[in-house]
Amino acid sequence: MGEPLIQVIDLCKDYVMGDNVVHALAGVSLRIDHGEFVAVMGPSGSGKTTFMNMIGCLDRPSGGRYLFDSDEVSTFSSDQLAELRNRRIGFVFQQFNLLPRITALENVALPLAYGNRPRAERKKMALEALREVGLAQRTDHRPVQLSGGQQQRVAIARALVGTPSLILADEPTGALDSKTGVEIMALLQDLNARGITILLVTHEPEIAEFANRVILFKDGRVVKDVHQASASARDRIAGVTAAAIAHGVAAQ
Ligand SMILES: Nc1ncnc2c1ncn2[C@@H]1O[C@H](COP(=O)(O)OP(=O)(O)OP(=O)(O)O)[C@@H](O)[C@H]1O
Ligand SMILES: [Mg+2]
Numbered sequence: 001m002g003e004p005l006i007q008v009i010d011l012c013k014d015y016v017m018g019d020n021v022v023h024a025l026a027g028v029s030l031r032i033d034h035g036e037f038v039a040v041m042g043p044s045g046s047g048k049t050t051f052m053n054m055i056g057c058l059d060r061p062s063g064g065r066y067l068f069d070s071d072e073v074s075t076f077s078s079d080q081l082a083e084l085r086n087r088r089i090g091f092v093f094q095q096f097n098l099l100p101r102i103t104a105l106e107n108v109a110l111p112l113a114y115g116n117r118p119r120a121e122r123k124k125m126a127l128e129a130l131r132e133v134g135l136a137q138r139t140d141h142r143p144v145q146l147s148g149g150q151q152q153r154v155a156i157a158r159a160l161v162g163t164p165s166l167i168l169a170d171e172p173t174g175a176l177d178s179k180t181g182v183e184i185m186a187l188l189q190d191l192n193a194r195g196i197t198i199l200l201v202t203h204e205p206e207i208a209e210f211a212n213r214v215i216l217f218k219d220g221r222v223v224k225d226v227h228q229a230s231a232s233a234r235d236r237i238a239g240v241t242a243a244a245i246a247h248g249v250a251a252q
Contacts, residue, residue, distance in 0.1 A: 002033035002034055002036075005033060005036075005068070006030075007030075007031045007066070008029060008065065008066050010063065011025055011027070012026060012027055012061060013050050013062050014062045024047045026047075026219065027064070028220070028222055029222075030215065032197065034165070035192070036197055036213055037197075037200075038200070038212070038213045038214075039201075039208035040052070040199065040201045040215050041202060041208055041215070042216050046218050047217050048170070049170055055199065057084055058085070060074075061074070068084060089164050089167075090156075090159025090162065090164040090167040091168050092159050092168070093155065094171040100142065100144065102142065103140050104130060104139055105127065105140065109125070111158060111162050112126070112161060112162065125161055126161055133153040133154070133187060135154060148176050149180035152175075156184070160196075165197060166196070167191065167198050168199050169198065169200040171200075171203065172202075182210075182236050183233070183237065185207060186237060188200070188210075209231040210232075212227060213227045214226050214228060
């Protein structure tokens with residue numbers, strides 16, 4: 001076994017709605033090691049996003065324990081939580097969540113604004129992150145001037161720019177066509193190969209294939225947790241290309 005990055009023990013989250021209490025997380029215990037690539041699946045309303053919000057320290061649990069890299073997160077102050085979020089965790093969302101009025105480069109540099117790095121260094125780091133996602137030629141484009149897949153790449157560069165230990169991605173391919181979705185998975189696999197732990201939510205079994213482990217939620221609980229040999233998204237892209245060429249040749 002590797003070193004644990006995330007450990008949750010009997011994690012609970014209740015939402016009180018008038019007289020009703022929704023047990024969005026009803027006692028989740030699991031451990032995710034450094035370097036894993038985990039897909040979280042499960043029906044709508046099963047607690048996936050709630051779980052991601054707890055792991056990303058966007059919200060506090062109602063009960064249970066959460067350790068990040070062996071630190072007891074439940075004892076953190078708001079400032080410590082903000083620092084953990086900013087320095088150790090990158091976020092990627094279904095709808096990209098880029099700011100529309102600023103360029104790709106400025107969007108990527110945004111998380112660096114919280115530190116006290118000089119402007120020139122921030123720009124250099126953002127440029128490097130855009131290069132890593134293959135968008136060095138699109139730095140001055142605003143989000144509307146980019147395709148959906150390119151916007152998601154900018155969002156991944158923004159998640160990457162602070163050199164996080166963990167990337168949390170809630171349905172990162174949900175707004176993309178399946179080919180672009182596989183390309184985004186290839187990029188996430190490349191980042192994972194460099195040591196970044198990835199936790200992603202998906203509804204699509206074809207996307208979950210690219211993870212090393214699949215955790216299934218139901219009614220706020222983990223009902224299945226399996227390790228698997230992951231498919232290679234790069235091989236899939238190459239295979240599709242080869243098949244398209246073969247098909248093109250056959251059609252002539
Ligand atoms: N802010 C909130 N206030 C009250 N109830 C909430 C809140 N957020 C989530 N819930 C409830 O908690 C449960 C889990 O919601 P969650 O968003 O985690 O589901 P999910 O698995 O991400 O679903 P989906 O696949 O539709 O995104 C649902 O019953 C939902 O209605
Ligand atoms: Mg959700």
